[in-house]
Amino acid sequence: xxxxxxxxxLHSLSKRFLGPISSPLPGxxxxxxxxxxxxxxxxxxxxxxxxxxxxxxxxxRLNFGNTTMVxxxxxxxxxxxLIKKWSDFAGRPYSYTGDIVSGGGRTIxxxxxxxxxxxxxxxxxxxxxxxxxxxxxSVIEKQxxxxxxxxxxxxxxxxDLSEDFTVAASNVITTLTLGKxxxxxxxxxxxxxxxxxxxVSLWGSPWISALDSFPLLRILPNPPFSRLLKEVGRRxxxxxxxxxxxxxxxxxxxxxxxxxxxxxxxETTASLLNWTVAFLLHRPEVQNEVYKELCGVLDVRYPKYSxxxxxxxxxxxxxxxxxxxxxxxxxxxxxxxRNSSIAGHFIPKNTLIIPNLYGAHHDPEVWEDPxxxxxxxxxxxxxxxxxxxxxxxxxxxxxxxxAVAKMEMFLFTAYxxxxxxxxxxxxxxxxxxxxxxxxxxxxVKPYTVIAHPxxx
Ligand code: HEM
Numbered sequence: 001x002x003x004x005x006x007x008x009x010l011h012s013l014s015k016r017f018l019g020p021i022s023s024p025l026p027g028x029x030x031x032x033x034x035x036x037x038x039x040x041x042x043x044x045x046x047x048x049x050x051x052x053x054x055x056x057x058x059x060x061r062l063n064f065g066n067t068t069m070v071x072x073x074x075x076x077x078x079x080x081x082l083i084k085k086w087s088d089f090a091g092r093p094y095s096y097t098g099d100i101v102s103g104g105g106r107t108i109x110x111x112x113x114x115x116x117x118x119x120x121x122x123x124x125x126x127x128x129x130x131x132x133x134x135x136x137x138s139v140i141e142k143q144x145x146x147x148x149x150x151x152x153x154x155x156x157x158x159x160d161l162s163e164d165f166t167v168a169a170s171n172v173i174t175t176l177t178l179g180k181x182x183x184x185x186x187x188x189x190x191x192x193x194x195x196x197x198x199x200v201s202l203w204g205s206p207w208i209s210a211l212d213s214f215p216l217l218r219i220l221p222n223p224p225f226s227r228l229l230k231e232v233g234r235r236x237x238x239x240x241x242x243x244x245x246x247x248x249x250x251x252x253x254x255x256x257x258x259x260x261x262x263x264x265x266x267e268t269t270a271s272l273l274n275w276t277v278a279f280l281l282h283r284p285e286v287q288n289e290v291y292k293e294l295c296g297v298l299d300v301r302y303p304k305y306s307x308x309x310x311x312x313x314x315x316x317x318x319x320x321x322x323x324x325x326x327x328x329x330x331x332x333x334x335x336x337x338r339n340s341s342i343a344g345h346f347i348p349k350n351t352l353i354i355p356n357l358y359g360a361h362h363d364p365e366v367w368e369d370p371x372x373x374x375x376x377x378x379x380x381x382x383x384x385x386x387x388x389x390x391x392x393x394x395x396x397x398x399x400x401x402x403a404v405a406k407m408e409m410f411l412f413t414a415y416x417x418x419x420x421x422x423x424x425x426x427x428x429x430x431x432x433x434x435x436x437x438x439x440x441x442x443x444v445k446p447y448t449v450i451a452h453p454x455x456x
Pocket of ligand 1 (some may be wrong): 030037082108109121173221260261262264265266268269272326327328331332333392393394396397398399400401402404405
């Protein structure tokens with residue numbers, strides 16, 4: 001019978017194109033109704049998903065509501081899905097709350113793969129490339145000098161620097177996108193950043209993500225969700241006001257691209273700077289090595305990005321920070337836009353793919369002593385592989401701001417370590433907690449530090 005031939009043919013075709021059809025993906029037991037919700041509600045999700053990889057392997061599945069997720073935990077497997085098979089996994093899953101925060105899927109980061117999305121990403125990419133060539137270096141230099149001045153003005157008081165790092169990173173992006181920067185003490189842009197921060201952290205909260213998988217909950221009162229709606233409204237009013245000044249740029253995609261760059265480009269770089277100082281307090285000899293290297297190579301001048309090949313220790317420090325604390329630890333979920341396979345396992349269309357970058361960066365098969373802070377591993381002969389680093393994802397969804405972030409990290413870290421020695425706030429207080437708080441962005445818990453100016 002011809003009907004019976006169709007499944008047979010499909011089976012042999014899928015075998016041919018997708019590799020051998022393997023046993024079902026392993027994964028922790030899934031409870032009736034709840035699925036693996038308890039796994040997904042863990043306080044530090046990247047660490048929990050990484051520990052599951054030790055039990056179930058580098059690729060396993062989790063169920064949540066009516067969704068199947070596949071978690072990828074090694075650099076090789078993540079590369080296979082995101083880079084080699086980019087066109088199979090370039091989608092983004094639809095979610096009720098994602099749709100609300102992205103103006104109906106019109107941000108680059110949350111928009112699904114489509115012709116419209118490709119055009120939007122291409123335009124934003126070209127604009128960022130142009131800025132990078134024309135003015136990025138001088139924009140970052142200006143902010144790095146300003147940041148050093150702010151730290152000098154603290155006069156060695158023990159302070160929490162997280163907000164100053166946010167202002168510096170955010171000013172780079174607002175200068176590029178809106179032509180403006182702001183001062184922490186008095187400015188309207190501060191309102192915008194406050195609002196963007198609240199939007200991101202509310203969206204990451206379990207009270208809100210539960211609405212995606214359990215539609216019935218949407219009819220119940222949910223104060224965090226009401227707050228999220230209010231912040232999204234506030235965000236759009238504030239950004240609308242800034243964009244209106246550019247008469248030609250008023251459509252929704254431009255608006256949402258601005259949201260993308262501001263959100264993507266602020267907390268990420270700022271958190272990484274804050275993590276760097278926290279780790280340096282634990283290993284003060286590393287900052288002295290970087291300082292020695294800077295003085296030896298540059299004498300008294302400030303570094304340029306083109307000096308990076310001559311500053312291997314500084315680059316090793318930045319690579320180690322990107323490895324240990326990839327600030328977007330689970331990237332952004334991908335969606336299989338057609339049937340495909342990963343590591344020989346059949347992956348049906350619409351499966352949600354979670355690239356666990358944190359797990360890949362702690363894979364004991366690739367990294368010796370993966371939980372230790374050792375920048376030296378990235379020096380020649382140190383055994384660390386830059387190729388196995390994947391903090392910006394890859395393929396069609398590669399972080400749009402990778403080049404911006406790399407230049408920022410290099411210049412900000414170099415300026416800070418050239419001008420200051422970072423010291424613990426006091427002998428009595430414990431050093432910063434290095435586990436961190438994981439939401440959409442992996443952040444260090446608040447801590448205070450003394451920025452002691454170096455003699456120049
Ligand atoms: C997406 C990491 C800085 C803009 C992403 C993704 C990661 C990431 C892992 C998700 C990739 C995926 O879905 O597979 C980082 C890190 C940064 C950083 C580690 C800093 C250290 C920036 C900056 C900008 C930016 C400075 C803007 C100037 C974006 C955008 C997306 C994105 C727009 C969405 C791309 C898409 O969906 O096509 N980033 N990022 N990021 N990032 Fe970054």
